[in-house]
Amino acid sequence: MHELSLAQGLVEQVQQAAAAEGALRVVSISLELGQYSGVEREAFEFAFPLAAEGTCLAGAELVIREIPVSVLCNTCHRESNPVIPLLICTHCESTDVKLIGGREFLVKSVELEIEEE
Amino acid sequence: MCLTCGCGEANEHHHTHEGDAHHHHHDDHAHTKTVTLEQKVLAENDTYAQNNRAWLAERGIVAINLISAPGSGKTLLLEKTLEALNGKIKCAVITGDQQTDRDAQRLAGKGAKVHQIETISSCHLDAHQIAHTLPEVCEDGTKLLFIENVGNMVCPTAFDLGESFKIALLSTPEGEDKPIKYPVLFATAKTIVLTKMDLAAALEWDLPACRQYVQQVQPGAYTFELSAKTGAGMDAWLDYLKRLIQ
Numbered sequence: 001m002h003e004l005s006l007a008q009g010l011v012e013q014v015q016q017a018a019a020a021e022g023a024l025r026v027v028s029i030s031l032e033l034g035q036y037s038g039v040e041r042e043a044f045e046f047a048f049p050l051a052a053e054g055t056c057l058a059g060a061e062l063v064i065r066e067i068p069v070s071v072l073c074n075t076c077h078r079e080s081n082p083v084i085p086l087l088i089c090t091h092c093e094s095t096d097v098k099l100i101g102g103r104e105f106l107v108k109s110v111e112l113e114i115e116e117e
Numbered sequence: 118m119c120l121t122c123g124c125g126e127a128n129e130h131h132h133t134h135e136g137d138a139h140h141h142h143h144d145d146h147a148h149t150k151t152v153t154l155e156q157k158v159l160a161e162n163d164t165y166a167q168n169n170r171a172w173l174a175e176r177g178i179v180a181i182n183l184i185s186a187p188g189s190g191k192t193l194l195l196e197k198t199l200e201a202l203n204g205k206i207k208c209a210v211i212t213g214d215q216q217t218d219r220d221a222q223r224l225a226g227k228g229a230k231v232h233q234i235e236t237i238s239s240c241h242l243d244a245h246q247i248a249h250t251l252p253e254v255c256e257d258g259t260k261l262l263f264i265e266n267v268g269n270m271v272c273p274t275a276f277d278l279g280e281s282f283k284i285a286l287l288s289t290p291e292g293e294d295k296p297i298k299y300p301v302l303f304a305t306a307k308t309i310v311l312t313k314m315d316l317a318a319a320l321e322w323d324l325p326a327c328r329q330y331v332q333q334v335q336p337g338a339y340t341f342e343l344s345a346k347t348g349a350g351m352d353a354w355l356d357y358l359k360r361l362i363q
Contacts, residue, residue, distance in 0.1 A: 002241050006158060010158050012161075013156060013158065013161075014154075023150075031158070036300070036301045036304060040271075084334075085297045085333060085334045086333050086334075087334060087335060088336070095337070096336060097336060099304060105158045105159060107155075107156050108153070110152050111150070111152075112150050113149050114148055
């Protein structure tokens with residue numbers, strides 16, 4: 001399960017951002033997760049609290065937006081979201097397509113608790 | 118409690134309750150703030166990967182990340198490939214397994230520098246491990262670097278190593294429909310090698326069906342069929358490798 005090492009990586013990244021802002025703790029983390037990122041959402045959600053334990057991310061909520069696979073058609077030049085695993089253009093059914101989305105695994109933003117001056 | 122970000126340093130703001138070991142009470146003198154990061158979660162890995170890619174490009178080395186299930190024939194294909202290319206194309210190999218250097222032993226003495234990475238608990242190679250290994254394994258004149266990933270069709274696909282591209286292997290005993298079961302790998306590999314073709318008849322393995330599944334997940338995918346054991350199909354594979362470095 002590589003999701004635990006990914007969760008540890010996320011914790012380190014967010015710790016840096018929290019420290020830079022002088023945050024007390026992390027309230028929530030917004031992520032984008034592509035269907036073809038190679039990351040299993042449920043496994044990641046399971047691993048995250050283990051990685052966050054004992055850090056300022058403990059108890060933080062994960063807000064995950066799933067990004068569907070998208071392809072660009074070389075025949076009709078339109079984008080579409082095929083039903084995976086079949087990579088075809090949903091407009092013209094061409095198989096001459098390029099994978100342009102769905103590999104993402106991004107941390108978009110973090111909500112931090114900051115002490116008042 | 119939070120040594121890294123120091124969020125527990127003001128002890129008067131941090132009370133511990135029974136059964137609630139890490140609960141902050143910042144009461145009304147704290148507020149929340151949203152900070153935009155827009156970073157890849159694998160940003161650290163990807164930085165190493167980019168450096169690896171640049172390091173390899175400077176030296177004109179083509180690096181192939183071989184990914185497949187355990188037992189699909191990566192090591193035998195490499196053994197036969199190194200034997201065939203010995204003295205013709207200078208190769209190097211980084212091979213990953215959870216434990217033992219058995220693969221490195223099998224690949225030794227065939228003209229290529231070989232380095233084994235034991236990942237211990239990890240199910241994949243990462244770009245940091247590769248970064249440490251590259252200068253040692255890629256001697257002057259190396260043209261082709263094979264990175265034999267840990268046998269696993271899922272986890273290694275998430276980690277860019279800085280390779281030129283990925284090649285997926287699929288052996289006939291795994292069944293024709295592996296590509297649609299593990300589409301991420303088969304959609305993102307540049308080339309797909311169908312191995313153990315010598316067993317296809319005995320297994321009643323259906324080549325056209327398998328090709329069709331491959332095309333579903335990656336229309337236009339380039340595939341090879343071969344048997345490293347009998348040598349059938351190896352010439353086309355070796356020609357392909359020779360063309361890569363021209």
